[in-house]
Amino acid sequence: MSRKKAVKGKAATSSPSAGSPTGKGNGKAVKSSPASIVQGNGVVHPSRPSISNSSEFYDIAFKVMLVGDSGVGKTCLLVRFKDGAFLAGSFISTVGIDFRNKVLNIDGVKVKLQIWDTAGQERFRSVTHAYYRDAHALLLLYDVTNKASFDNIQAWLTEIHEYAQQDVVLMLLGNKARHCGKFISPITLAVQEFGVPYMETSAKSGLNVELAFTAVAKELKHRSMKDPSEKFKLQEYVNKEMKGTGCCRS
Ligand SMILES: Nc1nc2c(ncn2[C@@H]2O[C@H](COP(=O)(O)OP(=O)(O)OP(=O)(O)O)[C@@H](O)[C@H]2O)c(=O)[nH]1
Numbered sequence: 001m002s003r004k005k006a007v008k009g010k011a012a013t014s015s016p017s018a019g020s021p022t023g024k025g026n027g028k029a030v031k032s033s034p035a036s037i038v039q040g041n042g043v044v045h046p047s048r049p050s051i052s053n054s055s056e057f058y059d060i061a062f063k064v065m066l067v068g069d070s071g072v073g074k075t076c077l078l079v080r081f082k083d084g085a086f087l088a089g090s091f092i093s094t095v096g097i098d099f100r101n102k103v104l105n106i107d108g109v110k111v112k113l114q115i116w117d118t119a120g121q122e123r124f125r126s127v128t129h130a131y132y133r134d135a136h137a138l139l140l141l142y143d144v145t146n147k148a149s150f151d152n153i154q155a156w157l158t159e160i161h162e163y164a165q166q167d168v169v170l171m172l173l174g175n176k177a178r179h180c181g182k183f184i185s186p187i188t189l190a191v192q193e194f195g196v197p198y199m200e201t202s203a204k205s206g207l208n209v210e211l212a213f214t215a216v217a218k219e220l221k222h223r224s225m226k227d228p229s230e231k232f233k234l235q236e237y238v239n240k241e242m243k244g245t246g247c248c249r250s
Pocket residue numbers: 068069070071072073074075076077087088089090091092093094095118119120121175176177201202203204205250
């Protein structure tokens with residue numbers, strides 16, 4: 001098997017696999033220690049030694065897509081996660097689609113997330129559809145200060161069911177949360193009706209941003225490791241790990 005390292009993010013405007021190191025496949029095992037890692041397609045690969053010409057080595061890689069209405073904060077969430085910064089100032093709506101990579105250490109396993117930032121505007125919807133089928137996880141964002149973005153969640157879920165893989169990991173993120181701690185906004189209380197894991201984030205303050213991506217990476221890793229004794233429950237993990245204290249900056 002070839003050695004893999006995470007590549008820097010680059011714009012992708014053609015087909016989903018064209019700009020994608022993971023191509024069409026599921027999460028791929030390229031190095032593991034000490035246990036074997038199972039590919040999403042069920043192929044077991046024996047343990048391999050570390051690959052060491054980059055700080056961005058990874059064992060398994062997954063594609064995560066950010067979707068949701070224009071203006072809910074998808075790009076800001078990704079920038080906050082990747083660079084630890086907030087894009088203040090005027091709103092520049094995303095055109096087309098782009099991705100950034102980040103490698104997380106999940107319980108000793110290096111999990112590379114290739115995170116696709118999509119354009120929320122209606123006119124780019126057909127471009128986005130082409131990418132759904134390769135996504136291992138989808139983060140569907142709404143804006144907790146914007147009821148219209150909540151009202152559109154059902155339409156997004158319908159679209160996801162139509163275009164994404166059946167077993168895609170899905171989580172709702174109520175972005176632009178203004179509070180801190182475990183309180184959730186009235187919109188997010190209503191969001192529970194969809195029966196999909198959910199949490200609130202703030203790209204502005206950084207609230208729960210790392211946690212959202214870590215939770216998804218953990219879920220994907222658990223699935224790919226195929227260890228039945230280790231059942232991972234996304235919502236339970238998020239509820240447990242959510243910040244209990246802190247100060248509001250949003
Ligand atoms: N207060 C607050 N503002 C935010 C937050 N996240 C994003 N914003 C603001 O919301 C606006 C839209 O953010 P973007 O990240 O560009 O939105 P988007 O979802 O990527 O929009 P499209 O690219 O059009 O789909 C910007 O003005 C951001 O500064 C947040 O957590 N809190």
